[in-house]
Amino acid sequence: RPGDVFLKADQVVNCGILNEIKDSDDETALDERSIGAWNVLCEMIPGFKNRMLELSGDHSARKAICREIRAGMKKVRSDDTNLLKHGILSFMLLGAPTDQPSPALDGKTRHNHGWNHPQTARLLCPAKYDPTPENLEKLHKGELACTAFTFPRFLFPDNYVFDPEDILHLIFRGHILFRACRFIFNGPLTALLDPGSQQGESGNAAIAGLTEMTPRMIAYAAVQVRFALSLQSSWSISDGAFNYSDFFWVIVHLFGDTEDSKTHLANFNREVFGSPQGTHSPPEATPVQDEGSNDFELASRQRAKKRACHAAAAAHDVPVNEEENLLPL
Template sequence: MPRDENDPPISTGRQAHESALQFAPRKKPCHADPLVHHGRHFGRTVHALCNVQALITNGILRLGELADEPEETFTAEERREHRVFRSLLQMVPGLEERLMTGEAEDAVTVAELVQKGAASARSDDTKSLKTAVLDWITPRGQPLNPPLTRNVKIDRGYHHERTGALLCPAGLDWANNEVKEKLRSGEMTVSGDQWPIFLYSSYNYDPEDPWNGLLRSQILVSAYKHIFTSPSSVDREPKATRSGNARIHGMTRVTPASIAYIATQVRFALCSSPVFSRTDTVTDSERFYNTVQDLLDDPEEKEEVDQLMTWWNR
């Protein structure tokens, strides 16, 4: 099956080269299948850009014929992939038994439905935030100057003073005309592993303490409420996991992966690219998402990450 630009990256974990899963006939996914519903939550809170079929194929191997392999034989990335697989099993009642006792065709169908749910959630959220983000970046009681179109993004990104200032990499000075012009012309390229200033509380970056205010900005909180509770909750005080999508899925706490997901969605909403694509070298969304995930999963950053999660779940 050919891949399009919305397909997630192929997993880099241990592959099953001759797995029957790769050759099993596919059933047409059912839109109402509960696995699509679970897939939406999986994409938002566990991993937005993984290849679910590769994830399941490798996960079954780890539970089956590779179960006796010492943990040290697996790379850090393979171990992380298996944690994601375990999270999926915990999210869907009866899934482990279905995968381990069912036919190869069942595993393919499960992967297809979960992938469909994750992709549809990402698409819905991208569309919704494209409009909503303009309300959050407009100064209270004042219009944006020049105004931004709500349904067309070509005038966003570094082309506009407000979105450009928010997307400007931390450590660079947007007020510097030379920096601004290089960003606008593309002479200065920004990769996905560079933090934009909108990630920081009050949009201030402290080079002496890079964790100071990181992933605590108001625009991230607004976007989190918009997606996980409801659009109308943004201007109110309820916790981000008390209603809406969070309540539907029994979510009681903010997850690190969901913060990375929201940060990626806000970054894309502010940029000028019209279509979310992991292969877009301008937005470099996949690298950005993975960079945030890597930071929040780094054992050496545990103390700071714990403080961040306490802040989000307060």
């Protein structure tokens, strides 16, 4: 889930090995997308980097491992897709669960999704266009551009008003993307719950040991949302002029080293993990100011005093007043 599901695993591994073994002064251009995916695999799979480097001269062995990785990635993506294409119908509207799509949508048949439904069409509509019936019809016919490089309205808050002078204003504040991230990473039952809600230990983030949101995880969720809202019945890299792989990387690159990006990541961490820092650095407990309010500390001091009293009494053969020392050793 933290990577581009369209990249080929063997391509990623080959590029990663070249990057690891090249000389420091070698300026050979390598595919940044593959290098990024390589780094993700190395972080998530213990011993992966060393094993692949050991097999750098055995292409057939590497390819066999890559086939297993690819099969695993495909299953994960497929599971998420199948769950979300049904689940998104219950939380796509801001007022859900009270508000539901009208006309009703069925996750099994997709002929009335995408541009064929006023509410899914509105969410898919590029933010720079007003979602009027006329514009939605033009988008459906291909008379207006809708590509990976135009930002769909589901990335923005409900009733967002486009500002041509600041086209990124309020991006990544859309309710549907926050809910989809909880749905995918915490479990389907958490989509409409409070930020940070968990589905026990069965959520994908908990299972995979994910502790904070990353640009790639958010991009993955955005790709899944876009597909779930579309007319497409089967997974494909493109939907007309819209390329999902390009869309994934557009989202990733929107998270640069800026204060806005840090704010976006903090917001997604809060929505998914309940804390702006994620779960890897829980806030420190507030120090107890009033010693009298901490019974454990008081009991520990009394126990230490009692032991000292017993030790002193034993040393001098003095009887101990048990009524003053009721705490157990």
